[in-house]
Amino acid sequence: MHALIDVKHPAVAKIGVVLIAVALAVLPFALVGIGTAWVRITNLAILYVLLSLGLNIVVGFAGLLDLGYIAFYAVGAYTYALLASPHFGLHWPFWVILPIGALVACFFGVLLGTPTLKLRGDYLAIVTLGFGEIVRIFLNNLSLPVNITNGAQGIAGIDPFRFGTFSFATTQRVAGVTFSGPVKYYYLLLIIVLVVIVINLRLQDSRIGRAWEAIREDEIAARAMGINTRNMKLLAFAMGASFGGVAGGMFSAIQGFISPESFVLVESVNILAMVVLGGMGNIWGVILGALLLSFVPEVLRYTVGPVQQSLFGRTLIDPEVIRMLLFGITLVAMMLFRPAGILPSALRKRELESGRTT
Amino acid sequence: MSGNELLIAQGITKRFGGVQALSEVSFTIREREIYGLIGPNGAGKTSLFNVLTGIYPADAGRFTFDGRVLIGLKPNEVAARGIARTFQNIRLFGNLSALENVMVGRHVRTHATVFGAIFRTAGTRAEERAIEKRGYELLEYVGVARRANDLAKHLAYGDQRRLEIARALATDPRLLALDEPAAGMNATETAALRALLERIRQDGTTILLIEHDMKLVMSICDRVLVLDYGKKIAEGIASTVQKDEKVVAAYLGGDIELDLKRA
Numbered sequence: 001m002h003a004l005i006d007v008k009h010p011a012v013a014k015i016g017v018v019l020i021a022v023a024l025a026v027l028p029f030a031l032v033g034i035g036t037a038w039v040r041i042t043n044l045a046i047l048y049v050l051l052s053l054g055l056n057i058v059v060g061f062a063g064l065l066d067l068g069y070i071a072f073y074a075v076g077a078y079t080y081a082l083l084a085s086p087h088f089g090l091h092w093p094f095w096v097i098l099p100i101g102a103l104v105a106c107f108f109g110v111l112l113g114t115p116t117l118k119l120r121g122d123y124l125a126i127v128t129l130g131f132g133e134i135v136r137i138f139l140n141n142l143s144l145p146v147n148i149t150n151g152a153q154g155i156a157g158i159d160p161f162r163f164g165t166f167s168f169a170t171t172q173r174v175a176g177v178t179f180s181g182p183v184k185y186y187y188l189l190l191i192i193v194l195v196v197i198v199i200n201l202r203l204q205d206s207r208i209g210r211a212w213e214a215i216r217e218d219e220i221a222a223r224a225m226g227i228n229t230r231n232m233k234l235l236a237f238a239m240g241a242s243f244g245g246v247a248g249g250m251f252s253a254i255q256g257f258i259s260p261e262s263f264v265l266v267e268s269v270n271i272l273a274m275v276v277l278g279g280m281g282n283i284w285g286v287i288l289g290a291l292l293l294s295f296v297p298e299v300l301r302y303t304v305g306p307v308q309q310s311l312f313g314r315t316l317i318d319p320e321v322i323r324m325l326l327f328g329i330t331l332v333a334m335m336l337f338r339p340a341g342i343l344p345s346a347l348r349k350r351e352l353e354s355g356r357t358t
Numbered sequence: 359m360s361g362n363e364l365l366i367a368q369g370i371t372k373r374f375g376g377v378q379a380l381s382e383v384s385f386t387i388r389e390r391e392i393y394g395l396i397g398p399n400g401a402g403k404t405s406l407f408n409v410l411t412g413i414y415p416a417d418a419g420r421f422t423f424d425g426r427v428l429i430g431l432k433p434n435e436v437a438a439r440g441i442a443r444t445f446q447n448i449r450l451f452g453n454l455s456a457l458e459n460v461m462v463g464r465h466v467r468t469h470a471t472v473f474g475a476i477f478r479t480a481g482t483r484a485e486e487r488a489i490e491k492r493g494y495e496l497l498e499y500v501g502v503a504r505r506a507n508d509l510a511k512h513l514a515y516g517d518q519r520r521l522e523i524a525r526a527l528a529t530d531p532r533l534l535a536l537d538e539p540a541a542g543m544n545a546t547e548t549a550a551l552r553a554l555l556e557r558i559r560q561d562g563t564t565i566l567l568i569e570h571d572m573k574l575v576m577s578i579c580d581r582v583l584v585l586d587y588g589k590k591i592a593e594g595i596a597s598t599v600q601k602d603e604k605v606v607a608a609y610l611g612g613d614i615e616l617d618l619k620r621a
Binding site for chain 2: 199202203206208217220222224228239345
């Protein structure tokens, strides 16, 4: 986590980290004050952070444009749903299923990676896009002759996470404080996302991460320097996919219901937009991008209507329409004024610089 | 003579469609030698490099490096065997710092796995420190240490050329193959480069050098191979090759030094 810490003022940095930790810890209670929906929105935003960090390994580090990333989310979600729902009558514990989901997604990552090793840029984008759609169409149609995925109806009644008698779905009062289901999930998600951030930071600042970045910068030079580009690309696909698989499993449990509709192409594009907007290859930028693109549309959802009411006395334009319009304009403006993202990768270099001159 | 032969090329042939880029080129590079590879533009020098380093497969012929046959290896396997190269049109990792570029070069000699990287095991941390230390040493060795934390793409042209050499040296090569390292350099930079190449040789690395700067080639190379239209037309000690009729003819009958010395 050194990138968070201002090296010149370690004391200030420590206070900063403590403040952030406290803020993150009390956040759900503040959100409950505004409305319970906001805790759910925050949880979904954290899931998007997870997905963006996974995609960032493929797109940001290794430079492989992947437009079908949502497929791994789907694979993770369905793995969880099939192993913990009345659909097959299986109710395995989540700490068993999540690693399985990660492994299955990992396998699918390699499955996508192998035939695309020689492709780059536009061509890779088209193949990955097709892959994402194939997975979704399979999920839609694997109900006949043997009902595996229950087709377009999706799978309902998916188990929430449980530790023995402790369930993440129920509301509990501990020492006079109410912990609702979403609040409990929030803390679990927070822990998982912190672990994933640490993994990402460590990978980036390692022999593996440098090899990925070398492939992104110049594949021929990378090979000439002795990097096995085939293995490294497959590793990037596999790592990225496994994060997607974990996020998918969490999504399944939190929602309790999944269907192929949740895994459409627009979702892949949305996650890619988060990565690009935040700054490809910059972990903090990607997190910021994911949070912004998750929250801004929701904030607009709740503000566009009332603002029109107060300005004009009535609703002139359907809030849903204007919301997407504002969102689109924001994206276009961002790409015009900060084409490398909010926190471009080069900023990270400056952090490195200040860290290494000591 | 055998025993200190590092690289033996036998009948290397390469065609691109109807173009005979290399036809039956054979030569031998001895250990701790600076071996020059010259010829007019389009003579096949860079093609020879690309075949040697596994970027293209040869149509015929074979390389024997350090007693082992090289044919059919991928570029990364060639690098692992101990041949490192630079590129005619500099191919650095532009958005990585100079130091990181050299650290990438250590990849092939280090072993950290994903698990080592994630859990920061003691072994990985020690290896990482060693990689960084070696990176700095090599930057100092080639003289770009003061730019260690600048992005490679922001370095001055001459520094980029030297950084490429440092990155290649980071792979611990037995043979360092340099594709026009002096291209675009002024007289002072070229002099510094010559000193660097001498030092690399003294420190035990054999050098294969493609270069158009004849003054540099003639002053530094022990032996020279001359290619023209993909064929070997002369090989031997620089001063002898220089007087060879075929070589003079290949360079349009002109004075080699005047015709080919660049900027």
